[in-house]
Amino acid sequence: MNQQPTIFLCDDDEDVRGGLSFLLRQSGFDVRAFASGEELLLAIDAAPKPLRAIFVLDLDMPPMDGDVVHDRLIERGYARRSPVIFLSGRGTIPRAVKAVNKGALDFVEKPYTNDALLPLLHQALALERHRGDDAKRSDFLQSMWDSLSAQQRKVALLVAAGDLNKIIAAKLDIVERTVEVHRAKAFEKLGVDSAAALATTIASMKACGMDLAPDSAA
Secondary structure, three states, rough: OOOOOOEEOOOOHHHHHHHHHHHHHHHOOOEEEOOOOOHHHHHHHHHOOOOOEEEEEEEEOOOHHHHHHHHHHHHHHHHOOOOEEEEEEHHHHHHHHHHHOOOOOOEEEEEOHHHHHHHHHHHHHHHHHHHHHHHHHHHHHHHHHHHHOOHHHHHHHHHHHOOOOOHHHHHOOHHHHHHHHHHHHHHHHHHOOOHHHHHHHHHHHHHOOOOOOOOOEE
């Protein structure tokens, strides 16, 4: 896997595309340039996964403008990790602001300057690494949760909520000894040794946006 993400540049102006590609390569970035949103989406869909990318999108490039490309990236899940930066003309700044409100990192007004764009790209690199670390942690927590049976999940959630074994037994209509067995197995699989540690782990799972429904596939 590459040590740093690829810059996926999309601009329908050949001069801008060529000049910006040259600048970025001179600054040490790996760059792939595209003349249309359709070309970009085809390329990333075919690229090896997980995709490590930063997207630099011209906002005004019909028939698929940059904000539409951004929507497609969100739909495909790429924007979860990969920062998006827009190149915006004066007439498209309100649209660029709207895109930032939808999760884009920022926008650079054309004609851009190196001093405006390069620091933003370095910020994007740091953000991409941070999001990658978060994604790895989320995947790790999900794998642990997936290892629990539905009944172990129910017990784990009730233990984390502070219920005693006898209360859990009554809620689940099972004997207390069965609760103890499920509780011990949940502790073992989640790598915790106390109800407090279990509660912290489950709070971390919720913070990652995980679905903790007991009956989801396990």
